[in-house]
Amino acid sequence: xxxxxxxLKFAFYWAASCGGCEITVLDVDEKILDVVxxxxxVFWPVAMDIKYKDVEAMxxxxxxxxxxxxxxxxxxxxxxxxLLRKKSKVLVAFGSCxxxxxxxGLANVANRKEVFERAYLQSPSTNxxxxxxxxxxxxxxxxxxxxxxxxxTVKTLDQTVDVDYYFPGCPPKSDLxxxxxxxxxxxxxxxxxxxxxxxxxxxxxCPRKKEDKKISKIYRVYEVVPDPEKCLLxxxxxxxxxxxxxxxxxxxxxxxxxxxxxxxLCPNEVEQGAAMISALSSILGVGGEKEPxxxxxxxxxxxxDPLGTFYKYSLPASLLRRRIIEK
Amino acid sequence: xTKSEFEPKIVGFLCNWCSYAGxxxxxxxxxxxxxxxxxxxxxxxxxxxxxxxxxAFKGGADGVLVAGCHPxxxxxxxxxxxxxxxxxxxxxxxxxxxxxxxxxxxxxxxxSEGDRFATVIKDMTExxxxxxxxxxxxxx
Numbered sequence: 001x002x003x004x005x006x007x008l009k010f011a012f013y014w015a016a017s018c019g020g021c022e023i024t025v026l027d028v029d030e031k032i033l034d035v036v037x038x039x040x041x042v043f044w045p046v047a048m049d050i051k052y053k054d055v056e057a058m059x060x061x062x063x064x065x066x067x068x069x070x071x072x073x074x075x076x077x078x079x080x081x082x083l084l085r086k087k088s089k090v091l092v093a094f095g096s097c098x099x100x101x102x103x104x105g106l107a108n109v110a111n112r113k114e115v116f117e118r119a120y121l122q123s124p125s126t127n128x129x130x131x132x133x134x135x136x137x138x139x140x141x142x143x144x145x146x147x148x149x150x151x152x153t154v155k156t157l158d159q160t161v162d163v164d165y166y167f168p169g170c171p172p173k174s175d176l177x178x179x180x181x182x183x184x185x186x187x188x189x190x191x192x193x194x195x196x197x198x199x200x201x202x203x204x205x206c207p208r209k210k211e212d213k214k215i216s217k218i219y220r221v222y223e224v225v226p227d228p229e230k231c232l233l234x235x236x237x238x239x240x241x242x243x244x245x246x247x248x249x250x251x252x253x254x255x256x257x258x259x260x261x262x263x264x265l266c267p268n269e270v271e272q273g274a275a276m277i278s279a280l281s282s283i284l285g286v287g288g289e290k291e292p293x294x295x296x297x298x299x300x301x302x303x304x305d306p307l308g309t310f311y312k313y314s315l316p317a318s319l320l321r322r323r324i325i326e327k
Numbered sequence: 328x329t330k331s332e333f334e335p336k337i338v339g340f341l342c343n344w345c346s347y348a349g350x351x352x353x354x355x356x357x358x359x360x361x362x363x364x365x366x367x368x369x370x371x372x373x374x375x376x377x378x379x380x381x382x383a384f385k386g387g388a389d390g391v392l393v394a395g396c397h398p399x400x401x402x403x404x405x406x407x408x409x410x411x412x413x414x415x416x417x418x419x420x421x422x423x424x425x426x427x428x429x430x431x432x433x434x435x436x437x438x439s440e441g442d443r444f445a446t447v448i449k450d451m452t453e454x455x456x457x458x459x460x461x462x463x464x465x466x467x
Contacts, residue, residue, distance in 0.1 A: 109423065175404065273420065274377035281412035289408045296408075300415040307423040310416075319381040324425035324462045 008184065010035070011043035011055075012094075015070030015077035016154060018103040021095040022046045022069070024171035031178045038185045039064070043084075047198055051202060063088040065184055067167070071097040071104045071316060072155040076148035085161040086322060090189075091198040092180075092196075096170040096262045098157040100272070101316030103170070106308065108315045108322035111152040152325070154316050166195040170262035173197075173248055197247035201266050202259045206241055206250040210234065213283040218302040221257065232258045233283065238309055243275035262313050271318050273310035335389040335455040337448075339364045340379065342372040344402040345437045346394035350440030360445035361452040364392070371395070373406020373461045377417050380431060384421075390430045394444075397435040407435070429454050430461065439442060 026032065041201040042063060043050050066088035072078050085091055107115055108186060116133040120126060136146045157163055167180065180196045183189050190196075203210075208230040219236045226232055232239040232253065240261035241253065252259055265272040285299045303309060311318055343349040347368045353360065369375055372395025383391045393414060395407040396466060418428045432451055436444045 119356045270378045271381065274381060274417075277377045277413055277416045277420070281409050281416060284412055285408075286405075289405065296411045296415050300412060300419065301421070302417065305423075306416055310420065319378070319385050320426075320463070322422055323423070326425070326462075 007041040009042045009062065010039045011066040011084065011088065012041070012046070013043065013068050013070075013080060014046060015068070015080065015098070015157075017070030017095065017097045017102070019046070020171040024095075024169075024174050025067070025177065027174040028178050028181075029174075031181075032179075035181055037171045038181070043072075052080070052083075055087060058087050061089050063091045065092060067094040068157055069090050069094040069098050069171075070150075071101045072157060072160045073104060073107070074148045074150050078151075079148075081157060081160045086216065090164045090184075091161065092165045092167055093157040093163045094167045096168055096264060096269055096313040097173055099168045099317070100264050100314040101154055101156050102262075102313050104157075105154045105314070105316040106145045106312070108154050109307065110323070111325070112150050115150075153322050156317050157206065159316070164192050165189070166193075166264075168195060168245060168262065168264035169248060170195055173251075176247055195245065195264075195267075197245055197263065199267050200246045202241035202244045202248065202250055202263060204245045204251070205246040205248070206231070206253050208232070214286045215283055216285055216288055216299070218284070220304065226256055228256050238280065238303070238311055240272075240276055240310075240312075242279040243269065243272050243310075248276075260312050261310075264314065264317075272314045273307075273318055276310045277306075285320040331459060333454055333456060335363045335399045335460075336387065337364045337368045337390040337392055337451060337455065338383040338388045339392040340369050340372065340375045341436075342365055342374075342392055342395040342407075343368055343370045345396035345400065346372070346434075346444070348438035349436040349440045349444040352438065354441075355445045356441045358445040359440055363452045363455075364448055371401065371403050371406035372410040373401070373403065373408075375410055375413070376401040377420065380414075380417060384426065384430070384461065384463050387461065388465045389458075389464075390432065392432050392434065392447070392451060394434045394436045394447070397437055400437065408426075414458075426461075426463070427458055429458060 029207035043055055066084045068084060068091060072081055074288055093099045097104055120128055120133045121131060136147055136149050176197060208231045209229055213234055217236050217237045226235050226237055237258050241259040244259055244261045245263040245266050248263055261272060269275045288294055341350055356362060372393055375393050380391050401407040406456060414433045418431055422428050434447050
């Protein structure tokens, strides 16, 4: 029994995310039994019936490690982030959304009003005759109903509370999770603020042949069938590999699809989007500058959605964070 | 702040070999131009990382000017071409984020073009005065 008392306490929570991070925890397969052997899971809304008030009743720092996935976009998520920060010794930003805002963070090109209009009024599958959109409070005969506030801006977890470790990836790779859990069990965690993934870029892990990076035409994924042996960038497909942290084993690239940047920024980068703009500028049109008809603008015009391509997972964590708010 | 009082703050990244020398020439030739520019000398315009430009805007700059050698004249052969592509990509991103693309300006100014340098600053100051203060001045 004495041994059991030493068991660690884990918690998992989801905020603005798709649920994929929850699945990846289960993807550790039979190793989940090792996790259960060293730790008790005390809070995991997707799998267990525990209420918020039970978390509120826990003493401070009761949870040893809390894996928090998802970005912060509502009052409820902000409340839970603050609550779990208080109740946890170690808070891990788990997955691209918690680390950098992720796909939900792309909503920072709009605001609450525009998001609601699109989701509840304009989308082709919507039939909303009374134009009902969510309100924070609503009176019914039985009393007042309340919904959490929906913010104009999506934030990352560390823009909301203090974060101890970062676990990038969409979703994080399960073997890295297993490694991290092992490190936690042995109490061998790196210094606070570390990213629990390798220091190298996706390009470093990519098995493709890389020769001469020089392109003049950009293709979108559906336009060509890429050569599976050759670097995708060299074939004119925008691959975020040079500006993205590895640890994924270049999974997407091995499936003949370009990296979209879920691993987040490489060490020593300030911003993932800026890094990719630099990288692409250095290979697009190289060598052709003195040829007649060279036009930098035309070359760049081939990139259909620069913001969505370079900042796909990192808009809230970028320098400007969101579209400018008109006053 | 009314438009007439508004004095824009422009951050200028000038390359050592051409544009900085051009600015110097404007100075020694006593050509008058507005005092809106804060110059940062870089060895090559190709040294200007998009992060520098974004940081300048985040820090409250009303405009950012990047100036380098004319195409074909880069001291390091191709730095200015790389910068040109970087700036056009960044302009598109800034447009998507709702920042007026005129706030970011790329110019080629050689070491002998002191008068052109002054004209560029005058023109840019005027355009930014019309746009008004950057919406990012108070943190966006």
